[in-house]
Each structure stands twice: as C-alpha cells, then as structure tokens.
Amino acid sequence: MTQHNVAFLGLGNMGEAMAKNLLKAGHRLTVYNRTASKAADLEKLGATVAATPAAAVADAAFVFSMVTDDAALQELCLGPDGLIAALPAGAVHASCSTVAPDTNRRLAEAHARHGSTLVATPVFGKPDVAAAAKLWLAASGEASARQRLAPLLEALGQGVHDFGDDPGAASTVKLCGNFMLGAAIEAMAEAFTLAQKSGLDRQQVYEFFTSTLFNTPIYKGYGKLVAERHYQPVGAAPAIIRKDMRLVLDESRTHLVPMPFANILHDHLSTTVAKGEQGDWAGFAERITDGAGL
Amino acid sequence: MTQHNVAFLGLGNMGEAMAKNLLKAGHRLTVYNRTASKAADLEKLGATVAATPAAAVADAAFVFSMVTDDAALQELCLGPDGLIAALPAGAVHASCSTVAPDTNRRLAEAHARHGSTLVATPVFGKPDVAAAAKLWLAASGEASARQRLAPLLEALGQGVHDFGDDPGAASTVKLCGNFMLGAAIEAMAEAFTLAQKSGLDRQQVYEFFTSTLFNTPIYKGYGKLVAERHYQPVGAAPAIIRKDMRLVLDESRTHLVPMPFANILHDHLSTTVAKGEQGDWAGFAERITDGAGL
Amino acid sequence: MTQHNVAFLGLGNMGEAMAKNLLKAGHRLTVYNRTASKAADLEKLGATVAATPAAAVADAAFVFSMVTDDAALQELCLGPDGLIAALPAGAVHASCSTVAPDTNRRLAEAHARHGSTLVATPVFGKPDVAAAAKLWLAASGEASARQRLAPLLEALGQGVHDFGDDPGAASTVKLCGNFMLGAAIEAMAEAFTLAQKSGLDRQQVYEFFTSTLFNTPIYKGYGKLVAERHYQPVGAAPAIIRKDMRLVLDESRTHLVPMPFANILHDHLSTTVAKGEQGDWAGFAERITDGAGL
Amino acid sequence: MTQHNVAFLGLGNMGEAMAKNLLKAGHRLTVYNRTASKAADLEKLGATVAATPAAAVADAAFVFSMVTDDAALQELCLGPDGLIAALPAGAVHASCSTVAPDTNRRLAEAHARHGSTLVATPVFGKPDVAAAAKLWLAASGEASARQRLAPLLEALGQGVHDFGDDPGAASTVKLCGNFMLGAAIEAMAEAFTLAQKSGLDRQQVYEFFTSTLFNTPIYKGYGKLVAERHYQPVGAAPAIIRKDMRLVLDESRTHLVPMPFANILHDHLSTTVAKGEQGDWAGFAERITDGAGL
Structure with a gap:
C-alpha cells in the first residue's frame, strides 16, 4: 500500500x-x-x-x-x-x-x-x-x-x-446507529428489571438472551453493564451520547419523523446528566431500575 | 434415546x-x-x-x-x-x-x-x-x-x-423476549424512516446495520420486513403479539416496573389491530412511516 | 322531599x-x-x-x-x-x-x-x-x-x-375524569419545573396560570401541591389512583384506543408507589422534579 | 392616559x-x-x-x-x-x-x-x-x-x-402556557375517544367535563373542536404551534428537564404537519382518533 x-x-x-x-x-x-x-x-x-x-x-x-x-x-x-x-x-x-x-x-x-x-x-x-x-x-x-x-x-x-456523495449522509447513518444502540440498552433495562422483580436472576436472563436471540457483541457488551448495574469502564460519558440523541431528535424534527423511542432515550440521558451520575452512558438503564424502586 | x-x-x-x-x-x-x-x-x-x-x-x-x-x-x-x-x-x-x-x-x-x-x-x-x-x-x-x-x-x-422451579418463571422470560423483539423492530422502524426521509436508501441502511452492529437473524429477519415495508409472510398476527405485550404490561404492573418502550409497542399494535391491517405483527412499523407522512 | x-x-x-x-x-x-x-x-x-x-x-x-x-x-x-x-x-x-x-x-x-x-x-x-x-x-x-x-x-x-341505561357508562366517565385530572397535574409538573430551572419562581408561575388560562378549582388545588412540592393533605393515596389509571388503561385496551398520556401517568404512579412515597397522589409530580435533578 | x-x-x-x-x-x-x-x-x-x-x-x-x-x-x-x-x-x-x-x-x-x-x-x-x-x-x-x-x-x-428583569423570562412563561394548552387538548382527545369507543356520546362527555371539573374557556373552546372533530376556525396552524413545542423542548434540553408530555405533543404535531392536514392546531387530536381506527 x-x-x-x-x-x-x-x-x-x-x-x-x-x-x-x-x-x-x-x-x-x-x-x-x-x-x-x-x-x-x-x-x-x-x-x-x-x-x-x-x-x-x-x-x-x-x-x-x-x-x-x-x-x-x-x-x-x-x-x-x-x-x-x-x-x-x-x-x-x-x-x-x-x-x-x-x-x-x-x-x-x-x-x-x-x-x-x-x-x-x-x-x-x-x-x-x-x-x-x-x-x-x-x-x-x-x-x-x-x-x-x-x-x-x-x-x-x-x-x-x-x-x-452527500457528506451529511454518513453522519445520519452514525446517528441512526447510536440511536439503535440506545434502544437495545433500554430494552434490556426494561426486560432485565421486569425479570428481576418477577423473581428471576437478572444475570441469568442476560446470559440467556445474549446467547440466543441477541447473540451479538453489542447486546453482550452493553447488556453486561445493564445486568450487573455496574457501568464501567466508561466507553462514552452520558453527556456525550445525550448530545448524539439530541442530534437524532434534531434530524427527526427537520424531517418530520415521530421517534417515540428516541424521545425516551434522550429524557433518560438528560436525567442521568442532571443527577450527575458517572459511568458509561449505558447507565441510563438506572432510570428503569430506579423507577422500579430497586 | x-x-x-x-x-x-x-x-x-x-x-x-x-x-x-x-x-x-x-x-x-x-x-x-x-x-x-x-x-x-x-x-x-x-x-x-x-x-x-x-x-x-x-x-x-x-x-x-x-x-x-x-x-x-x-x-x-x-x-x-x-x-x-x-x-x-x-x-x-x-x-x-x-x-x-x-x-x-x-x-x-x-x-x-x-x-x-x-x-x-x-x-x-x-x-x-x-x-x-x-x-x-x-x-x-x-x-x-x-x-x-x-x-x-x-x-x-x-x-x-x-x-x-417456579412454573411461571419461563413464561416471564418468554414475555421479556417478545418485548425485546418488538423493541428491535420499533428501533429499526424509527431509524430506517429517519434515514429515508434524510435522503438515504432505506434498504441500504438496513443492510449496513444487519451486517455490522446488528448482525443477527432476528434483526435481519424482522428488519427485512421493515425495510421493504412488506410484512409477509405472517409469522404471527398483530392481535397475537398485542396480547403478548398486554401480558408484559400486566406483569410490569404487578411488579411496579415502568416500561415506557413496552407501552409504545402495545399502543402501536393496538392501532394496527384497530385499523384492521393484515400481515406480520412487525407491520406495526407502519405507525412510524405513516406518522412521518410516507 | x-x-x-x-x-x-x-x-x-x-x-x-x-x-x-x-x-x-x-x-x-x-x-x-x-x-x-x-x-x-x-x-x-x-x-x-x-x-x-x-x-x-x-x-x-x-x-x-x-x-x-x-x-x-x-x-x-x-x-x-x-x-x-x-x-x-x-x-x-x-x-x-x-x-x-x-x-x-x-x-x-x-x-x-x-x-x-x-x-x-x-x-x-x-x-x-x-x-x-x-x-x-x-x-x-x-x-x-x-x-x-x-x-x-x-x-x-x-x-x-x-x-x-348502561350501568358501565358512568364508570367510564369517572375514569376519563380521573385521567384528565392526572394529565393536568403532569402538565403543571413539567411546566413549573421547566420554569423553575429557567430561573423563574415556581410559585409565581403557578399563580399566573391558575389566575388566567387555568382559573379553576382543579388546577388551583392540585397545582398548589405541585408548586409547593408539598403533597398534603392526602386527598387520595398514590396506590388508589394508580388503580384508577390501570382501569383506564384496561378500558383503552379493550377498546383499542392508544392513550400515551395515560401510560405516562400510570408509570409515574407506579414509581411513586414502588418508592413508597407518602402524600397525595399528585406527588407523582416528583417524577419530573426528580428527573430534572432538583 | x-x-x-x-x-x-x-x-x-x-x-x-x-x-x-x-x-x-x-x-x-x-x-x-x-x-x-x-x-x-x-x-x-x-x-x-x-x-x-x-x-x-x-x-x-x-x-x-x-x-x-x-x-x-x-x-x-x-x-x-x-x-x-x-x-x-x-x-x-x-x-x-x-x-x-x-x-x-x-x-x-x-x-x-x-x-x-x-x-x-x-x-x-x-x-x-x-x-x-x-x-x-x-x-x-x-x-x-x-x-x-x-x-x-x-x-x-x-x-x-x-x-x-430577564427579557427571556416572559417568553419561557409563554412557552409553558402553550405547552399546557396542548396537554389539555391531548387529554381531551384521549378521554373523549375512549368514551366514544366505550359507547358514550363524545359530545355529551365534552359538555359534562367542561361544565364541571374543567369549566374554563380554554377547555370549552379547544374541547369543542376535539369533540366535534371539526378544527375550524383556525386560531393557529399546526406548523406554528409545532414550532412553539420545539422551542419548549429546546428549553427542556438546555435545562435538563424531562418532559414526556411535551415530546408526545411535538410528535403529534409533526405528524399533523407531515400529513398536510389543514385546520386549527388542535387537529393533532386526530392522532388519537386515527390511532383508534375511527
């Protein structure tokens, strides 16, 4: 080369x-x-x-x-x-x-x-x-x-x-990707918390899903943080990805696309930042565990 | 055996x-x-x-x-x-x-x-x-x-x-799984629609994500229906999975777990049933495309 | 008589x-x-x-x-x-x-x-x-x-x-009413909290709106609790009205009506109950102040 | 003078x-x-x-x-x-x-x-x-x-x-007010639609609530449009108030306030604009009636 x-x-x-x-x-x-x-x-x-x-x-x-x-x-x-x-x-x-x-x-x-x-x-x-x-x-x-x-x-x-050829296009793809990651994290947060409060072992449920339907590095990696409720190491801080979600919503507004999941992700990240929580951005999963009184 | x-x-x-x-x-x-x-x-x-x-x-x-x-x-x-x-x-x-x-x-x-x-x-x-x-x-x-x-x-x-030993436990796991599938479908619906209205090719965005971050049969299979906006063949009808989402929400209520994503999935499936739309349950993705005026 | x-x-x-x-x-x-x-x-x-x-x-x-x-x-x-x-x-x-x-x-x-x-x-x-x-x-x-x-x-x-003549009809009206009360409380919670974090006086904003656009006993009464963030006396406990919101959602499911506001109210009340918060049910307004880091 | x-x-x-x-x-x-x-x-x-x-x-x-x-x-x-x-x-x-x-x-x-x-x-x-x-x-x-x-x-x-003295303060109050109006409209849309699909007369439910708990010009005026599903005359177009809701959300982001109701109102108005619907902005109430298959 x-x-x-x-x-x-x-x-x-x-x-x-x-x-x-x-x-x-x-x-x-x-x-x-x-x-x-x-x-x-x-x-x-x-x-x-x-x-x-x-x-x-x-x-x-x-x-x-x-x-x-x-x-x-x-x-x-x-x-x-x-x-x-x-x-x-x-x-x-x-x-x-x-x-x-x-x-x-x-x-x-x-x-x-x-x-x-x-x-x-x-x-x-x-x-x-x-x-x-x-x-x-x-x-x-x-x-x-x-x-x-x-x-x-x-x-x-x-x-x-x-x-x-549009130099904006790849940025839109990147924003879509970060949004989809956030949605996967929220989905795991809701599912694992429901399982836990139903008497199941949070970790076992994580292992089941990430070795079957959602057997991918993304679900495994972020899911581990969510299952353990330990958001280390910090891949990206909540404030950084909150900015990304804001960009997603800005695009959704420019193009008139309702994005109810993106709204929720953004609000969860805002609260995480407002509370000054440290750790990886996946820590917004605590909005669900906290909301469930855990 | x-x-x-x-x-x-x-x-x-x-x-x-x-x-x-x-x-x-x-x-x-x-x-x-x-x-x-x-x-x-x-x-x-x-x-x-x-x-x-x-x-x-x-x-x-x-x-x-x-x-x-x-x-x-x-x-x-x-x-x-x-x-x-x-x-x-x-x-x-x-x-x-x-x-x-x-x-x-x-x-x-x-x-x-x-x-x-x-x-x-x-x-x-x-x-x-x-x-x-x-x-x-x-x-x-x-x-x-x-x-x-x-x-x-x-x-x-x-x-x-x-x-x-709890004969209810595996049912809870099943409900969590169907919920997570629904969340993946909604996430793709929002992302692909945003990409499309931003000038990107819906199909190409689908192929990118399901060959990289979300390279799993689940995302590939349901994502294809969402990308093509053609919800055939019918794996399960909207009314069936709407029932499942209702069971998810019933459990979330019993156990006091806020599940904002599950609420949205249930509402989207309700509208899909109310409108009498045929096709696979992933067709609730049309709530987003329809909401975006496509 | x-x-x-x-x-x-x-x-x-x-x-x-x-x-x-x-x-x-x-x-x-x-x-x-x-x-x-x-x-x-x-x-x-x-x-x-x-x-x-x-x-x-x-x-x-x-x-x-x-x-x-x-x-x-x-x-x-x-x-x-x-x-x-x-x-x-x-x-x-x-x-x-x-x-x-x-x-x-x-x-x-x-x-x-x-x-x-x-x-x-x-x-x-x-x-x-x-x-x-x-x-x-x-x-x-x-x-x-x-x-x-x-x-x-x-x-x-x-x-x-x-x-x-339908003995269920008046019950539906009652449920609609409690839902609308809840929506008014949530709207005040969001508005007053935004105003407060923008540097305004929460109490003054309450007084303005309830002496102008929303000059009714309902807004004045519940709004006072929300403005002061003091949820006393207890007209009805969170668990009681959470039950009502669940009935609202049960009806919305039976009749296939999407009710995004009702979902949010129910989730806020669930968290209020899960956290064991005492006080009037309007105390679910704390979900917003808490979420804003106040 | x-x-x-x-x-x-x-x-x-x-x-x-x-x-x-x-x-x-x-x-x-x-x-x-x-x-x-x-x-x-x-x-x-x-x-x-x-x-x-x-x-x-x-x-x-x-x-x-x-x-x-x-x-x-x-x-x-x-x-x-x-x-x-x-x-x-x-x-x-x-x-x-x-x-x-x-x-x-x-x-x-x-x-x-x-x-x-x-x-x-x-x-x-x-x-x-x-x-x-x-x-x-x-x-x-x-x-x-x-x-x-x-x-x-x-x-x-x-x-x-x-x-x-802050020349921005009154603008914040105005945005809060428009948000609260929108929330009242959405609440009526959900309640009246649930009542209607439960077999009640939409108009009668409107008249009951606006002569009792919500007896104010705001509820009467916007509620009439929602009850009749006829959004005339046009006080303000959907695109105008959608802009206002975007300003509300912009403020909520600046100040880290989660506003789930405001998100929903904005998305409903976006869809109303995306579909090119004419009429007063209260016409976003059709998102609920439409979603219920009416």
Whole structure:
C-alpha cells in the first residue's frame, strides 16, 4: 500500500487507537491534540507532534479528525490556526466525529472553497474495537476523494460502507446507529428489571438472551453493564451520547419523523446528566431500575 | 434415546412443526387439534389423531401443548374433556404457549392435585425455525419433571435453558423476549424512516446495520420486513403479539416496573389491530412511516 | 322531599361526608363499615350502625356504597353477608366507587336477578367538596331506578349528569375524569419545573396560570401541591389512583384506543408507589422534579 | 392616559386586533406589515402606513412587534431597514411574538447597545380575545421600561403579569402556557375517544367535563373542536404551534428537564404537519382518533 503524509487531529481514546493503526500501516503521521500530553505515546511510536491544527496538516495528503462535538470540529476547521486554510489543495479530510449531518455539509463546502475535500467517515465501535482495527466505517462525500481515502480507512477496521456523495449522509447513518444502540440498552433495562422483580436472576436472563436471540457483541457488551448495574469502564460519558440523541431528535424534527423511542432515550440521558451520575452512558438503564424502586 | 407415548395438543404452524420433530425422534405420538383437519399431515406420518384432549393424553407419559392464549390453554386443561383429569399420574405436561406466568402457575397447581406436573416450556423462533429443530427453549417447573422432560425438548431445538422451579418463571422470560423483539423492530422502524426521509436508501441502511452492529437473524429477519415495508409472510398476527405485550404490561404492573418502550409497542399494535391491517405483527412499523407522512 | 330508609356502606373520608348529607336531608340512615369505629360520628348524628352489609340493607329502599376498589365492592355485594341477597325487591343501589365499568355491569346483572337495581353513580370531588355537598355526580343504569334515585343524589352535590341505561357508562366517565385530572397535574409538573430551572419562581408561575388560562378549582388545588412540592393533605393515596389509571388503561385496551398520556401517568404512579412515597397522589409530580435533578 | 407615538409591526390576525385597541386608546399609530395590503383597515381607522420597519419606528416612543417566529423577529430587528438602528434613544420595544427566550435576550442586548430597550410581552388568547381587549399579558425586561410600557399593555387585555428583569423570562412563561394548552387538548382527545369507543356520546362527555371539573374557556373552546372533530376556525396552524413545542423542548434540553408530555405533543404535531392536514392546531387530536381506527 502507498504510504502518505497523514495528520490526525483529536487524540481521545478513539482517536489515539485509530492513529496507532495508521502508523502501523506505514503512514508518516503528524498528530495534534488540544491537550498536548496525550500525544506522548504516539510520539514514541514515531509520530510528529504539531502545535496547531494548521501546523499538523501543512504537508498532509490526508487528515483525520475525531473530536467531541460539532463546536469542537468547527473550531478545528475554521478557528484560529484552523485546518481548512492550511490544508494543501487536493487533500482529503476524513471527518470521523459524530456530528450533525449539516455540520459536515457546511464544512464540506468550506473545504471545497479552498480546493480540498471533506468526506464524512463516522466509525462504529468502542476504543478496544478501534485498537483491534475492527471498527465498522461508513463514508459519504465527493466520489473521487472517497476512493482515494478508502485504502487508509481499510487499515482502521473491517470494511467501509459507502453512502454516496452527500457528506451529511454518513453522519445520519452514525446517528441512526447510536440511536439503535440506545434502544437495545433500554430494552434490556426494561426486560432485565421486569425479570428481576418477577423473581428471576437478572444475570441469568442476560446470559440467556445474549446467547440466543441477541447473540451479538453489542447486546453482550452493553447488556453486561445493564445486568450487573455496574457501568464501567466508561466507553462514552452520558453527556456525550445525550448530545448524539439530541442530534437524532434534531434530524427527526427537520424531517418530520415521530421517534417515540428516541424521545425516551434522550429524557433518560438528560436525567442521568442532571443527577450527575458517572459511568458509561449505558447507565441510563438506572432510570428503569430506579423507577422500579430497586 | 428412550421412546415414549407423547401427546401433542394444538397444531398451528408452530405446533405442527414441533410435533413432526417428536415423531422423527421416534416417539409414539397422539395429536389433537380443535380443527381436526390440521392433523392430516401428522396422521400420514404415523401419528394417531384423538377427538378430545382427554382422549389424546390417556396413555401419555408426556404432553405438549401449543395454543393461542391463556383462555385456550385453560380450556384445554380444565374444560370439557380437558387434559388434566385424564392425564396418567406421573405424566409431565410441557406447556409451550405464550401465556401469563400466573396461568402456568395456577395450572401447575391443578396438575399437582391430580398427580401430574406442568413444566413451562416456551419456545423462541418462527415456524421455519421450529421445522429445522432450531428453536431455543426455556423451561421452569418442578425439578425432577424438568429432568425427565429434557431429552424430549432437546429434539425440538438447540438447547434448553433452565429457569428453576417456579412454573411461571419461563413464561416471564418468554414475555421479556417478545418485548425485546418488538423493541428491535420499533428501533429499526424509527431509524430506517429517519434515514429515508434524510435522503438515504432505506434498504441500504438496513443492510449496513444487519451486517455490522446488528448482525443477527432476528434483526435481519424482522428488519427485512421493515425495510421493504412488506410484512409477509405472517409469522404471527398483530392481535397475537398485542396480547403478548398486554401480558408484559400486566406483569410490569404487578411488579411496579415502568416500561415506557413496552407501552409504545402495545399502543402501536393496538392501532394496527384497530385499523384492521393484515400481515406480520412487525407491520406495526407502519405507525412510524405513516406518522412521518410516507 | 320524601324521606326514605337509606343504607350507606363504606365510611371512608368520602363516604362519611356523603352519608352526613343524606342524614341532613332527613333520611333514616343505617350505616356499615368494615372498621366499625368509623361509624361513631354518624351514630351520634342519629344513624343506626349495622354489623354486616346484609343487616344494613335489610329495610332499605336505597343503598349507597363507596369503597376502595373492585374487589371490595364485589365482596360487599356478593361476599358473606353481602348486600344483594339481603336487599328488598325494588330497592336501588347507588354504586359510587371508582370501579371498572364491567364490574358495575356484572353487579347490575346480579341485582336484576334478585329484583333490585344497581345504578352507577360515581362522584367527582375531594372530601371537603363532598362535605360541602358540592360534588358533581354522573349516573347511569336502568331508567326508572335512576329517576327514583335522583332526589337523593341531588342532596349530595351540585347536579347529576345522566349517561343513559348502561350501568358501565358512568364508570367510564369517572375514569376519563380521573385521567384528565392526572394529565393536568403532569402538565403543571413539567411546566413549573421547566420554569423553575429557567430561573423563574415556581410559585409565581403557578399563580399566573391558575389566575388566567387555568382559573379553576382543579388546577388551583392540585397545582398548589405541585408548586409547593408539598403533597398534603392526602386527598387520595398514590396506590388508589394508580388503580384508577390501570382501569383506564384496561378500558383503552379493550377498546383499542392508544392513550400515551395515560401510560405516562400510570408509570409515574407506579414509581411513586414502588418508592413508597407518602402524600397525595399528585406527588407523582416528583417524577419530573426528580428527573430534572432538583 | 398620555398619548404616544406608537409603531406596530406585524399585522396578522393577532397583531391587527391589538393595533386597533392601541388606536382606540388614543395613540398615534404607525403600522408596518411585510404584506402591505393587510394595513388597509388600520389606515382607514387613522393609522399611518410605513414602507419599512425603520420608517415605522423613526418617531416612535413605543414599538410593538407580533410576528411568526424567531427568524422573522430577527429580520424585523436587525435585517435591512431593521427597527433597532432606527429606533429613537429611550424608546421601548414590546416584543409580543412567541420566540425562544434567548432570542429576546439577544435582541434586548442589541437594543441596549443602541440606547433603546426590549421588553418581552407575550400575550395569551386567540384573535377574538385580542379584539375584545381581553388578552392576558406577561412582561419581563428592564424595570423602568416595563413601568413606562405598562399603561399601553393595559389597553390590550385584562392585566399584565410581571416576571422580572430577564427579557427571556416572559417568553419561557409563554412557552409553558402553550405547552399546557396542548396537554389539555391531548387529554381531551384521549378521554373523549375512549368514551366514544366505550359507547358514550363524545359530545355529551365534552359538555359534562367542561361544565364541571374543567369549566374554563380554554377547555370549552379547544374541547369543542376535539369533540366535534371539526378544527375550524383556525386560531393557529399546526406548523406554528409545532414550532412553539420545539422551542419548549429546546428549553427542556438546555435545562435538563424531562418532559414526556411535551415530546408526545411535538410528535403529534409533526405528524399533523407531515400529513398536510389543514385546520386549527388542535387537529393533532386526530392522532388519537386515527390511532383508534375511527
């Protein structure tokens, strides 16, 4: 595979794991993180550390970004020392964050005005999945940029799913996915709590369903937290996924789609944040156990 | 394996498929169905056809029942020519129908008074899964009866999961399972509809999720109906599963468990029945597409 | 007005207040309560105390009953020393309790077989309203019995509203009323909590709305509890009204009516009961304040 | 009362009725509407018609605005020929539209930078109530401006309720009010539909409740539309109030308040808009009748 100059911006748990896999694939990597200390491990592995987004992308053929929310991505792209103005003509920006479809659309237009291209490339999987290069990826944006980007994305996971030319499309898919995860967690919370209050063993019910009808890593992984009512380790904090559910509802409003399940998920996450509960976002399952007086 | 005198009562799509597998396993089978014509295929395969539940079980060491609802099971057990009075002492009744936990509990007591035993043995899977002897089974009830029954249950599927001595426990597990299926269907309905109204291809979104995060037969099977908005063939009618959701809610009330998702599923199924819509119960997904003006 | 032999069965806060008004209207009153000590006040005012329902109604032309739930009413009518067998032919039973429509229908049939008549006469109002003879009453049942009963009902409140010959009809109206009260309470809980967290004074918002758009005793009375988050005095306990909401949902299921608001009210009351919270049923408003982290 | 130079911007049904009452009170009125023809009636009554917002307010001591949504108000204030730049120093802007609290807050800051003051003055009531000068008004904003404005507001309704110095506060109160109206409508929709499907007369149930527990113009007025299932005349279109419910939910998210009733109202209005149904916004009650198969 051809090796490229690649920049990676945003070194949280997900970003760091993905950046390491790009290094392993042989690319020359320059990294940037707002809190610079997080770059130390990658520097030891051979990455160059840049002081600003602009400095990080100055020689890049490809840039990856993985940040917390729309505002952070906006700042990274168009803030002081932002990446768009510094990105070489022809470069491709793989926008991995979970953001509103319109955020990727607007930023794609800003890239186009500077001669570069944004491709939305949200990823599915927790940090350990990212580290194992087993993420699932969705991609959408201008076709030739998508094609050039594809080999790099392949290094991050187990396949890239193509959703066409609209740079907002893959973001919509990502939001749908997080919504469906939330629905699975709520379903388990309700079912396990009913079983428990009916005299059954919560753990046994979890094991039954996740070895039969719902025998998937998703149900097994989140279901374990729900069954044990112990929401560690933290894959993503409640406030982060509450933001995602808000984006889901924003889309549902724009497109006039009633989403009663999404409303419930959002409200449960709001209460979890309002109560200051720590732990993984699946901890919103406590809304049901708490509501049942357990 | 030891061969027994076995009775099978209730020859709907599920019951017939299960009865055939008991025949294949070498048992001597007597069958009963309210509409006698449904027994014709089994008779050709070697089963004896009885005119009443009582006649069917007169020589049985084991009885299986698979009927539509609590009232039908009650009638089968305690109605005119009911099975309990006719069942030989020491026989075991495998109660496979989806009924209220208390129904199996009360009928278990009635069996005990006659010297026989009821074991709740609900099954998970559609008729084609039953035919392939790939059902998942849960079992609960008196321990020695459960042990004697186990080899027969093994012939029906891919394993029996034991939920202890309470003959209501396995029914609760079955209700939890149907609830979780319903939640998965609703989640897909909301997600696919949002994606569609956002400009994505409904079918492609379905294929993405069921080949990645939700790569299970359940999501694939029901998701196909939701993606295509074509709810055929009918695995179970909306009225049947609406009854199940009502049982779920009845249990949630008895045990003081808030179940907001279950409420929504029940209401969607009620509307589906109120509108007289035909098709599989997954057709309640139309509540979302219809609500979105599609 | 003609004075009659009247029996009153069930001397809770509501029943006692109503019975006193029948005494004031000049009727000869015999009373019965399961806990006999509650009859002491009425005895001092001139009522005769009976030891059983049967004894209480032996000479009665009219019987009133006001008990907690369907089971209590069933017991009162058809249990040991029940009223139906003892009631003189031609007597009229005013069934005031909040029960399922079908309970009044079935008991009306049992009365008819004994030559007496049950008229459903649910009442609207708290104990202080009952004491002031300002209840609103709905009535349904056989027409001539309703006419004979009307003057007695007039003594209890500010008018009787007639809902025809079906003895279940007035019960349905009562359930609709309690549902609408609950919806008003929940609406205030959500609105006042939003206002409070937005920096407004909860009490002032309450006063504004209940002196303008919602200037009614219902909103003022329940709203005061919600605004102050102090749910005293107890007009009715959460468990009692939870039972009513369950009856509402049972009817909605029988008649295939989606009732999303009723589902929420029921779940909120279930949690209130599960948590063992004391106070008036309007205390379910805490589900919102608690959910908002207040 | 002192007579002032007053400008009125936005002559929909509500605005026109309010403007007429300001004329009746003796003020010198200049009016502006995007569609100029709507000003004809007011011109005949003595108002001056201006071609732009800026022209309308050039001599004004007080300005009233009543427009459809946040974007329209923003445009009116800060767009080309917007009012803020043209408003004389010391003038007071009574902002009557239903908008986000933050919109009034931001515009209040923009006024302050120009030496004028915005006071949020949302109104409660339909156009016929406005015409009869029986609106209820809430007001919030800088204290001395509120005091100067008070006599003019008195001419429009039956009292002004003061919510302090935060120019967003009265907007929050307005949003709470529209939410509570929506909840009352939904409650009636569910109750009347349950009654109807139980065999009762929908109209009679409406009349009973609105002459007893819910004897208020709000319940009578909206309830009539719901009872008759005829949503005419149109007080406000579904899309307008859907926008309001979205603002309610936006506030609930900002302040972390779960609002399950508000979610349902928003979804019902979304479906009503998605289906293109005409009529008053109370027509979202059809979501329940339709869901019940009526």
